[in-house]
Amino acid sequence: MSHRSAILSKTSDTLNSLNSDIYSGETNLSLTIEARISKKYAIYLPKAVVEAVGLKEGDKVLLRVTGNTVLLESLQDPIELALTGKKFTSIKPEQIEEISLGEQTGHTKRAP
Numbered sequence: 741m742s743h744r745s746a747i748l749s750k751t752s753d754t755l756n757s758l759n760s761d762i763y764s765g766e767t768n769l770s771l772t773i774e775a776r777i778s779k780k781y782a783i784y785l786p787k788a789v790v791e792a793v794g795l796k797e798g799d800k801v802l803l804r805v806t807g808n809t810v811l812l813e814s815l816q817d818p819i820e821l822a823l824t825g826k827k828f829t830s831i832k833p834e835q836i837e838e839i840s841l842g843e844q845t846g847h848t849k850r851a852p
Contacts, residue, residue, distance in 0.1 A: 785812075 773786050785795070793814050795801070804811040816825070 769792050771789060771792050773789055775783055775786060777783055790796075795814060800815040800817075802813040802815050804813065
C-alpha cells in the first residue's frame, strides 16, 4: 500500500468514525476519492463529494489538521440551521413575554 493510499485509508476510517458519532441513527456515507492540489494550494472537490455532503458555492467549511491528516467538515449557516434544523425545545410567545416582564421588573427595582 502506498503512502498516499495509507493516508486516504486513515482519513476514510476517521470520517467513518466521525459520521457514526455525528449522525448516529442515520445512514453513514463512506466515500474515498483522490484529489490533486493545484496552484496556490487550491483543492477542487470532486462533484461526487460535493453532492454527497450537500455543499454549494459560498458554503463555509472547517479544516482540521491532525498529524498528516486533513479533515474537511461542512459548516451550516446558523440562520438556515435555525429555520430548517431539528428543534430541541419549544417556547410560546406568551412565555417569552412573561420572562421579559420578570427581567424588566427585577431591573427597575434595583434602579436608584
